[in-house]
Amino acid sequence: MRQQELMEMAQNERDRQSKYRCRLLCCASTPCISSGALAVEEALKKAVEAEGLQAEVETVATGCLGPCSRGPLVTVRQQGRSDIIYEGVTPQLASKIIDKHFKGQAAPELEKQAIPEDWPFFAKQTKLVLAESGNVDPEKIDSYLAQNGFTALLHALREMTPEEVCAEMGKSGLRGRGGAGFPTGVKWDMVRKAPGERKYVVANGDEGDPGAYMDRTLMESDPFRVLEGMAIAGYAVGADQGFIYVRGEYPLAAKRLEKAIRQAERKGLLGSRILDSNFNFRIDIRMGAGAFVCGEETALMQSIMGRRGQPVPRPPFPANRGLWGSPTLINNVETFGNITTVISKGATFYASYGTEKSKGAKIFALAGKVNNTGLIEVPIGITLREIVYDIGGGIPGGRPFKAAQTGGPSGGCIPAEYLDVPIDYETLQKLGSIMGSGGLIVMDDQSCMPDVAKFFMEFCMDESCGKCGPCRGGTVQMHRILDKITNGSATMEDLDRLQELCMMVKETSLCGLGQTCPNPIYSTLRYFRDEYEAHIKHHQCPAGVCQFTEKPLKIAVA
């Protein structure tokens, strides 16, 4: 495909869309589908047909809008008017939408479901990566092209050398969104400079952290953006093969990506001689099979090669020796989602968001004890208070905020006294947590901290791959001590032993899973030590969660 054709296709789609007086955008990502979005879409289509409005009204299934607990969501987009979003739409309400907007009938039950325009959930967000999510049809490439899709790839291929692309990434200050925050430009340059005949690009979509679903949403809602980002990366580092590793629990994401790859190949936007250049790039999907450790980059590569997903020591880093011994670029799916923004809007624009050291915006999955749960994208440097109380709408029942857990099993808890610190990579690390992939779980006073630590340790114990001793045995022992604390049989010596173990596992484990798995214990001990002591000394659980069924061995003997 040539530049001209690309522009024409985009224009055609825009013309087609503008023919409709109104477009009904029905969110069809996993959370909304589970609340019945497909039935709503069907009902909308039927109602449009029954009224004979097919020529004027188009019903489109789109990606995620964000407030997932309020689904199914339907956006009514009328020409020359601002969008109206309805929450909790049922098939019955779907026909009311047609009645109200096209027949002028009053529908009080529908009014109630309209989301107010100035709702802080949307007002406080900055959508860079999710800009088109909820706007484009993830199963139609034309819909993406109409929003200037693939122009960033075109720009990179035509106007920039691979060096310049890497330099632009460096200038943008983009950092890896998988959690560690490694500068993307530096990584790309390393792979570009690494000697090797074949090189690979891998998108890490093995999003295992419980409570995190940013990558799934992005793959489901805007798969073309991920593909385009990967293609640009392929051009920048000199790779001609890419893999997307999709978590096994995400069948819908895999289906949509597969469809997207096929459509892009047919249009000559992936495959050989992309956009009439000398650049060839293929993308294949690899499905995970349920192993948390495969989110670790070396384990993930083992899994792509069809082996047990066990990490291998670094160095050599994947940038030098990765898949089949060739230099391999591994980035998180969300990182690839940022690429088109950096290229098409420029590094300076991108760098205008965020803090001095952490640029851009980050997607968080807001969940737990908070009124508005869902997916949000906020500029890095926003405070936790803004997220929890403005975007999240506070805690149900007006209960007090106790802590926010970020970074999943590798992260930690941030207590109430730090509600006003800016959220960026460095600050979170100083507080004993990590940015992580973006799960943010809010807890109120009904959550017991030693129990939360136990929950995460059980997770790590189950998911430890078993290759290195400290992680395999350490997680079991740490879990045992936490179990003792929560059932009342622990003594203060156990607490010291727990801390010792944490240090040992952290310092001596092979990969990130083991090195970070004590973090939930560290951070809860740091901020909620009194709770641990209440459990051990007084057999009291301040949150009222733990049942003390056992007694310490020593006392029982005495």
Next chain:
Amino acid sequence: MSEAGQGKKDAGNGGEDPRYKGIDRVLKRLQFKQDGLIEVLTAAQEAFGYLPEEVMIYVARQLKLPFSWVYGVATFYHFFSLKPQGKHNAIVCLGTACYVGRANDIVDAISKEYSVEPGHTTPDGELTLTTTRCLGCCGLAPVVVFENQVLGKETPEGTVGKIRTVLAGGSLGTVAAGQVEEASAT
């Protein structure tokens, strides 16, 4: 062991057991590359519902891999099961948000009602109770997947009730529709 493998190999080629055809198709598509082991096993599990030993032997022979290698991969990933699964599968999400929403109580309720431990199947082969780590529907926590439908905002009694309906021969469709209305009313 080798006899069983040999027998099934013939079955695969001779087409005695049609389920081997699905595996053969994937093997050919991947050109018998050893890197494709996980995909082949996924296809095998889809065809058989689990991974019987003779199927793993068959896959090992076809890919020219040692059986221990195939067994190692099959036991490493949670997705693969070496035991037959129940007719119905209830998957309870134990991700952080569901955990905070007391998903543990749901597991306990099902496990008590049907005397089945998580990860196991009832003796009559009707119900398998599985737990999983985050399905990414945290806005609907706690989440249960039953009959391939994601059910949100579950309660211990509600979930057990739905399982009882389905096991008694009812369908989830009517229950699920009620569930949606209930959720939107809150």
